Amino acid sequence: MRGRCVKIYLAAPLFSPTEREFIEQLASRIEKTWDVYVPHRDGHLVEADIARGLDRAEVYRAVYRRDIEEIRRCDVLLAVLDGRTPDEGVCIEIGFAKALGKRVVGLKTDVRTALPWGNNPMVDGCVDQWARTPEEVSDLLTH
Helix, strand or coil, X not given: CCCCCCXXXXXXXXXXXXXXXXXXXXXXXXXXXXXXXXXXXXXXXXXXXXXXXXXXXXXXXXXXXXXXHHHHHCCEEEEECCCCCCCHHHHHHHHHHXXXXXXXXXXXXXXXXXXXXXXXXXXHHHCCEEECCHHHHHHHHHC
């Protein structure tokens, strides 16, 4: 991937301050080298739009359309898949990216899984490469 601008779509849960802080740190790390789209930062944020009085159905449509557009534009989808079960929005994003033939890099920094043998096979089937740390993400994106 060297020699050209690579666009990364960063798919991650964003519903707590801790999750958002992790996403911001990860984005800050990788945007030193790559163009990174972070949905809650660069697109619509549902709670903010609804708080401004926008119609919920319209907000949902706008979020969906923008995220799908950005997944179509990306070269690599980087998915944060921490937790016992991955975030359902992230699962949709990786499935859509995989269906488009995009490269999917999964980041899982913890060992929790819902199944005794590991991740859901549908999630694992979408992920081309796994990283355990943000440093490993940078290495994978470089090669």
